Structure formats: C-alpha cells, structure tokens
Amino acid sequence: MFGYVAHRLISLALSLLAASIVVFAVIEVIPGDPASYMLGLNASDETVAALRETLGLSGGPIARYLHWLGGMLTGDFGTSYTYRVPVAQLVGDRLWVSLPLAVYALALSTLIALPIGALAAARRGRAVDYGIMGLTQIGVAVPNFWFAMLLVIAFSITWKVFPPGGFPGWDAGFLPGLRALTLPAVALALPQASILARVMRSALIETLHQDFIRTARAKGLSEGQAIRRHGMRNAMIPVLTIVGLQFSFLLAGTIIIEKVFFLPGLGLLIFQGITQRDLIVVESVVMLLVFAVILVTFMVDLAYALVDPRLRR
Known part of the structure; x- marks a missing residue:
C-alpha cells in the first residue's frame, strides 16, 4: 500500500x-x-x-x-493588478462560495443518483428502468443554465421560496447562506445526477452478471440483499471515477451558474480577471483549480485501493 x-x-x-x-x-x-x-x-x-x-x-x-x-x-500568489490586494485574499473570499456550492451540489447529485441507478439496475428491462433512463436522458440533454432560469422562475418569482440570486455571506448565518446556494446547487446537481445514475446502472448490471452474485443468490440471498451486500461495492470503481470528475467540474466549471445567480465565486473571479487582463489572478486561480482536480484524482485513486484490495499490490 x-x-x-x-x-x-x-x-x-x-x-x-x-x-x-x-x-x-x-x-x-x-x-x-x-x-x-x-x-x-x-x-x-x-x-x-x-x-x-x-x-x-x-x-x-x-x-x-x-x-x-x-x-x-511558499503560499504567495502575488498581488492583483486590478484590485491591488493579495491574490490569496481574493481566492479565500471566493472559495467560501464555490467550495460549499460544489460540495452541496455533489452531495445532492450522489444522494439522487445512487438509489435510482441501483433501482434501474434491479428492475432492468421493466417499466421502472425505462422511466428512469428516460428522465436521466432529459437531465443530460437540458443545459444547466436553462434549468437554472426555470428554477428561478418557479421557486423565486412564482412561489418565493428561495432567493433569486446573490449571496449574503456566511456572516449572515448558515441557513441564509444555504438557502442562497440551494437553487444553484440543484441546477448543477440534476444534470450530474443523470450522468451518475446511468453509470451506476451500467456498472451494477455488469456486476450482477458475475459468478459471486450467482453464488450469493444460490445461498439464499434475495436480489436486493445480493445487490446491497456484494453488488454495490464491486460496482463503485467506475462510480468513484465519475464522482471525482464531477467534483472537479463543479468546483472549476460553475462560471455560468455563478453568472445566472450573481454568486461571487472562483468562476466569476476568473472571468473578471480575463476581461480586465489581470493575468496574475487568472494564472493563480487556474493553477489552484488544477491542483484541486489533480488532488481529487489522487484521492479517487486511494479510494480505488480501499474498494479493491487487488490494486494495493
């Protein structure tokens, strides 16, 4: 190891x-x-x-x-040409918006995708499977910014449940900050959940055809018990790959959603740095995002080794 x-x-x-x-x-x-x-x-x-x-x-x-x-x-990212403040300070302020948003969206995506993917695999070839796959196909096809605008119309303008945009800051309290991030997180999570559910279904169906699943069924386990005890863990390697890639995307690729909801995150900071030719900000923030992507990939590799002991050799 x-x-x-x-x-x-x-x-x-x-x-x-x-x-x-x-x-x-x-x-x-x-x-x-x-x-x-x-x-x-x-x-x-x-x-x-x-x-x-x-x-x-x-x-x-x-x-x-x-x-x-x-x-x-050494932790010195330079000084912004435009704002004349340390880049680390700008990143720190914006990271407390982008990072919770990415974690929130990833949690929603995983909580939605894994159960429905497993359900589709367990009911493969039936009406439930076709219905879930049809909904996930729609989720993959619909652009997240268009879905975000629909959420604003429905839950901010019509029903006034969530704020339409902006971020009050965590100083205003945890619940106000969470409410401000809910619609952006849902807009980001549903397309990613559609992808993850399809991957979960495919991986689990392939696993269910293995000999150890047949052995478990022969010993008296029901299909649901065989999936929960043996199938899920063995199907998690491709799922972990997609989860890692999704977190990287959610952290680094939310600029459109941040523009729709007026969130002061890292994506908006990169956009402003490019338009203002603030190259030191663009270089440093992009490099930090690259580091986050590579670090997540490293953690996924470690998760592989925990899930599949064969990789430790």
Whole structure:
C-alpha cells in the first residue's frame, strides 16, 4: 500500500509541474498588455514601462515563471493588478462560495443518483428502468443554465421560496447562506445526477452478471440483499471515477451558474480577471483549480485501493 501511495504522489507532483508550465505558457500568449490596459490608450511609453516594472512584468518569461512558481510554493500568489490586494485574499473570499456550492451540489447529485441507478439496475428491462433512463436522458440533454432560469422562475418569482440570486455571506448565518446556494446547487446537481445514475446502472448490471452474485443468490440471498451486500461495492470503481470528475467540474466549471445567480465565486473571479487582463489572478486561480482536480484524482485513486484490495499490490 505504501508503494502504491508513493507512486501516486510522484505522479501528482509531476502532473502539477507540467500543468504549471502549460498554464503559464497559455496565459502568456493571451493578447493585450495588462499595463497598457490599466493606463488606457493615451498613456506614454515611459509610464507603461514604469507600471510594468511595478507589476513585475518587465523580466523574461522564464524568470517570471520561476518567480511565480516559487511564490506559489511558499503560499504567495502575488498581488492583483486590478484590485491591488493579495491574490490569496481574493481566492479565500471566493472559495467560501464555490467550495460549499460544489460540495452541496455533489452531495445532492450522489444522494439522487445512487438509489435510482441501483433501482434501474434491479428492475432492468421493466417499466421502472425505462422511466428512469428516460428522465436521466432529459437531465443530460437540458443545459444547466436553462434549468437554472426555470428554477428561478418557479421557486423565486412564482412561489418565493428561495432567493433569486446573490449571496449574503456566511456572516449572515448558515441557513441564509444555504438557502442562497440551494437553487444553484440543484441546477448543477440534476444534470450530474443523470450522468451518475446511468453509470451506476451500467456498472451494477455488469456486476450482477458475475459468478459471486450467482453464488450469493444460490445461498439464499434475495436480489436486493445480493445487490446491497456484494453488488454495490464491486460496482463503485467506475462510480468513484465519475464522482471525482464531477467534483472537479463543479468546483472549476460553475462560471455560468455563478453568472445566472450573481454568486461571487472562483468562476466569476476568473472571468473578471480575463476581461480586465489581470493575468496574475487568472494564472493563480487556474493553477489552484488544477491542483484541486489533480488532488481529487489522487484521492479517487486511494479510494480505488480501499474498494479493491487487488490494486494495493
């Protein structure tokens, strides 16, 4: 088990190094100079050069990459060109919106998908199975931003159960913050639950055809008992893969939902950084999201080893 973890840690470190090079290189080729953008068209060359020096943009690409990488390793993500505050402070403020939203949406997605996926597998070929698969197909096809607008019309404008947008902050209390995140979480969770339910159904049907399930049934277990005691755990490896990918997507890819509900999250921060040419914010936030994705993948690999003892060898 120790060798397996060490191997995955080395892979994680190399992936982060490669990702940092790619992120920095991609950001470097984005057209537009931050200093010229901040000073406007009428600024003199001397003023632009002085601002570039102040912002740390005057050095060569390799020197700036090493400076940026060294700062990230020590927890210093630099200072925002636009807001003139540490990037770590901006990320910390926005993370307390995006992270709870991602966890909330993932919890809803998992709680919805696993039972209905298992039910569809247990009733495969019957009306219940066809009905569940039809609903999940609709869930996959419907764009989440369109579904989000329907939720706002229904639960905010018509019935006034949840706020239509904005975030009061956790200082206002846990319940007000949770209410503000409920509609965005549901809009994100239902399409992901549709995908996860289909994966759960397929994995469980394949597992139910294995010899150990037939043996369990031959010993007197009912189909439901065989699924709960033996089938679910053996079907979890592809499900864990999708859950890990979904969490990464929910953390890094919620910019459209954040725009619909006016949530001050990381996705909106990246969008603002790109439009304002605040490259240090874009680089640092994207790199943090890449780190989150790779870390989640690493944790999924560890979960594989816990579910399937064969992988520990």
